[in-house]
Amino acid sequence: MTNLFSEVGEKIASFLRERTDYGVSTASPSIAQLNEFFETFSMGELLPYRSYDPAKQIFYNENSVGFVLETNPLVGCSEDMQREISGLFQHTLPEGSPRQWSGF
Numbered sequence: 001m002t003n004l005f006s007e008v009g010e011k012i013a014s015f016l017r018e019r020t021d022y023g024v025s026t027a028s029p030s031i032a033q034l035n036e037f038f039e040t041f042s043m044g045e046l047l048p049y050r051s052y053d054p055a056k057q058i059f060y061n062e063n064s065v066g067f068v069l070e071t072n073p074l075v076g077c078s079e080d081m082q083r084e085i086s087g088l089f090q091h092t093l094p095e096g097s098p099r100q101w102s103g104f
Helices: 004-015 028-041 079-092
Strands: 049-053 056-061
Touching: none
Parallel strands: none
Antiparallel strands: 049 056
């Protein structure tokens, strides 16, 4: 089914004279090296997390502790929601504390 959508998308893009050659080919030597690497090592071995306490929901890292804040996309959120999120980062977390963002 995914291939069907890709084919239709490519046909529409070519009709509109848009590029369709984005990304890296699956035959790329870099992709082959990454696949070989991940057959041996897990993603968790690359990250600094050493353990996770499910009761406290805290990750223990090499030199710190951390937590994950999962939210819905904030596209179109209200000003109140923006103030709440911004207050979390401005007043709750210590100044200069590192932050990581991941979007999925």
